[in-house]
Amino acid sequence: MLxxxxxxxxxxxxxxxxxxxxxxxxxxxxxxxxxxxxPLDSYVVPPDMPPGWPHVLGxxxxxxxxxxxxxxxxxxxxAFGLLVALISRVLSLVIGLVAGYAGGWVDRLLMSxxxxxxxxxxxxxLVLFYFVMRDKMSWVALAGVMACLGWAYDARxxxxxxxxxxxxxxxxxxxxxxxxxxxxLVKEHLPYVLPIxxxxxxxxxxxxxxxxxxxxxxxxxxxxxxxxxSMIYWANQHTAMVAGVWWWIAFPVALVxxxxxGLFLLAVxxxxxxxxxxxxxxxxx
Amino acid sequence: MKSYAAYxxxxxxxxxxxxxIGMNVAFVVTHATPIDPVEQSxxxxxxxxxxxxxxxxxxxxxxxxxxxxxxxxxxQYVGFWKRVVVLDFGPSLSAFPTPVSTLIxxxxxxxxxxxxxxxxxxxxxxxxxxGLAGYLHNNRTLNVTGLLVMGFHPIPYYIVALLLLIVFxxxxxxxxxTGGAQMNMARGWNFDFxxxxxxxxxxxxxxxxxxxxxxxxxxxxxxxxxxxSEDYVVYxxxxxxxxxxxxxxxxxRNALVPQVTGLAMxxxxxxxxxxxxxxxxxxxxxxxLMIDAVHAGDYSLVxxxxxxxxxxxxxxxxxxDMLYPLxxxxxxxx
Numbered sequence: 001m002l003x004x005x006x007x008x009x010x011x012x013x014x015x016x017x018x019x020x021x022x023x024x025x026x027x028x029x030x031x032x033x034x035x036x037x038x039p040l041d042s043y044v045v046p047p048d049m050p051p052g053w054p055h056v057l058g059x060x061x062x063x064x065x066x067x068x069x070x071x072x073x074x075x076x077x078x079a080f081g082l083l084v085a086l087i088s089r090v091l092s093l094v095i096g097l098v099a100g101y102a103g104g105w106v107d108r109l110l111m112s113x114x115x116x117x118x119x120x121x122x123x124x125x126l127v128l129f130y131f132v133m134r135d136k137m138s139w140v141a142l143a144g145v146m147a148c149l150g151w152a153y154d155a156r157x158x159x160x161x162x163x164x165x166x167x168x169x170x171x172x173x174x175x176x177x178x179x180x181x182x183x184x185l186v187k188e189h190l191p192y193v194l195p196i197x198x199x200x201x202x203x204x205x206x207x208x209x210x211x212x213x214x215x216x217x218x219x220x221x222x223x224x225x226x227x228x229x230s231m232i233y234w235a236n237q238h239t240a241m242v243a244g245v246w247w248w249i250a251f252p253v254a255l256v257x258x259x260x261x262g263l264f265l266l267a268v269x270x271x272x273x274x275x276x277x278x279x280x281x282x283x284x285x
Numbered sequence: 286m287k288s289y290a291a292y293x294x295x296x297x298x299x300x301x302x303x304x305x306i307g308m309n310v311a312f313v314v315t316h317a318t319p320i321d322p323v324e325q326s327x328x329x330x331x332x333x334x335x336x337x338x339x340x341x342x343x344x345x346x347x348x349x350x351x352x353x354x355x356x357x358x359x360x361q362y363v364g365f366w367k368r369v370v371v372l373d374f375g376p377s378l379s380a381f382p383t384p385v386s387t388l389i390x391x392x393x394x395x396x397x398x399x400x401x402x403x404x405x406x407x408x409x410x411x412x413x414x415x416g417l418a419g420y421l422h423n424n425r426t427l428n429v430t431g432l433l434v435m436g437f438h439p440i441p442y443y444i445v446a447l448l449l450l451i452v453f454x455x456x457x458x459x460x461x462x463t464g465g466a467q468m469n470m471a472r473g474w475n476f477d478f479x480x481x482x483x484x485x486x487x488x489x490x491x492x493x494x495x496x497x498x499x500x501x502x503x504x505x506x507x508x509x510x511x512x513x514s515e516d517y518v519v520y521x522x523x524x525x526x527x528x529x530x531x532x533x534x535x536x537x538r539n540a541l542v543p544q545v546t547g548l549a550m551x552x553x554x555x556x557x558x559x560x561x562x563x564x565x566x567x568x569x570x571x572x573x574l575m576i577d578a579v580h581a582g583d584y585s586l587v588x589x590x591x592x593x594x595x596x597x598x599x600x601x602x603x604x605x606d607m608l609y610p611l612x613x614x615x616x617x618x619x
Contacts, residue, residue, distance in 0.1 A: 112299060112302055113302075113306065115303075115550075116302055116306045117306070118553065119303055119552060119553045119602050120310070120553055120595060120599075121552075121556040121595060121598045123560050124556075124560070124575065124590060124594045124595070125314065127575060127579055127587065127591070128311060128315065131587050132314060132315050149310075206439050210440075211441075213441050213444070214441055214442065214443045214561050217443050218564060218576060219580075241451070241455075253448075256441075260439035260440055261436070263439070264439035268435075268503075
């Protein structure tokens with residue numbers, strides 16, 4: 001495992017770039033634990049200060065230090081993405097593996113439901129969800145709903161691998177040696193789909209962070225928890241762009257773009273690594 | 286022909302299932318809340334203006350019925366479906382006596398137009414560029430284009446739209462940044478109005494295209510680079526078939542088949558993007574209507590819009606599935 005990582009870092013520029021960007025973003029998030037300010041306090045520093053010492057990235061119109069605010073925001077945003085990815089991974093793994101293994105009507109039924117979830121327009125449903133929850137809307141509830149709606153595409157990928165695993169000889173051997181279906185799925189098939197799970201996790205985190213940012217920018221989430229989206233929301237509320245307080249919006253946007261690019265590069269380079277055909281193609285060039 | 290009918294029937298079943306599940310999700314979401322939605326909606330809808338007591342009583346009545354809070358959960362469920370089937374969601378609360386359906390019909394053409402144009406541009410351009418990049422994989426210009434296109438891909442719609450707004454609104458103000466057309470102009474099919482509509486749609490379309498292009502580009506590139514190593518392409522190349530012909534008839538055509546499936550699958554996502562874009566650019570479509578409805582606490586409008594978007598997206602998917610066999614003859618046999 002370590003050797004693979006080292007090879008990837010050395011030979012795959014996309015992977016190295018992704019690791020670098022994510023490392024940077026993560027270290028910013030880690031700094032939130034040593035922040036001198038409480039993220040929920042306002043008017044602790046002079047408002048509207050441009051970037052400079054001691055407020056490196058300036059201060060907001062609410063009297064918060066942009067840099068330290070950002071450390072909390074990115075930490076919560078990343079945690080949100082991870083939570084959604086974690087829950088939806090479990091769903092997509094179970095459904096993908098079972099559908100691929102069982103085949104027949106089980107497969108048809110599961111895939112019909114799956115296709116449905118792929119095409120349903122999520123955004124109106126999430127807005128409806130916020131609309132009925134209002135003040136009871138919490139960060140965890142939103143993550144739960146998004147996870148329930150965001151597993152479908154990856155379940156399809158996992159199923160396609162599981163289908164080919166089903167026809168391999170070792171599956172037959174395991175059946176004849178008396179393994180139960182759950183045992184086969186977990187012990188024999190799971191290891192083969194794990195690489196896909198990792199690379200889809202990156203995409204899923206990106207997807208959920210993107211939706212969260214979008215929803216909070218519109219004010220459709222719990223805007224009192226500091227996230228990248230709620231930071232932009234408050235900046236918009238104080239018309240930061242018009243007032244010339246550009247640093248309030250620019251730095252969160254820059255940081256979230258870094259996160260996206262980092263995760264995206266990791267996902268792409270891992271995909272390339274997993275797919276033997278594109279690996280062969282690279283060898284030729 | 287018979288197998289095409291069977292195929293259609295199956296796809297239609299899928300369409301019904303999508304609507305069924307989508308609506309059920311909406312029903313569960315609205316009924317799983319511990320809050321009394323009626324009082325809350327009324328409070329939100331009447332907090333700004335001075336609404337007469339009779340109007341409030343009327344609202345409460347229509348809301349009780351709309352939420353289907355009379356009777357048991359089963360009756361509520363049946364009532365919910367009745368409204369969805371006839372697309373009647375009662376009067377809007379924020380624009381009080383106007384029916385929800387009127388508001389939706391007014392906004393729908395804008396969103397549909399925006400989506401059609403941007404989806405068409407994104408799909409054609411993405412597949413063309415991706416196909417070329419996969420076929421001529423040592424071309425510098427194409428590789429640089431690819432990097433640019435893929436760089437925008439993971440950025441959420443909101444942020445790309447915001448960047449465009451800053452660039453074309455403040456730095457280099459050449460294009461209108463808000464609205465669907467010039468305000469004081471007569472609506473109709475005259476030249477000036479159409480020009481104004483087109484001008485106002487440039488930035489919204491651009492933001493959707495910029496985000497969407499990368500996905501199609503990447504998909505097409507990897508499909509094509511797999512196909513070019515297939516035996517029949519190698520054989521055609523050795524046999525001296527013109528390169529342009531190989532690309533057009535042998536490579537692109539085969540790679541397009543999965544891309545059409547992808548188009549159907551991505552529609553829900555495109556719809557999400559359109560809503561954000563409309564909000565940022567103040568475009569008078571479904572998305573802007575929805576956001577206003579939420580802020581005004583207009584439950585009937587929110588529910589109506591959610592239902593209409595589910596129906597519209599699943600209908601569009603059905604349409605694409607119906608056209609699919611024209612491209613891929615194998616579908617008929619399957």
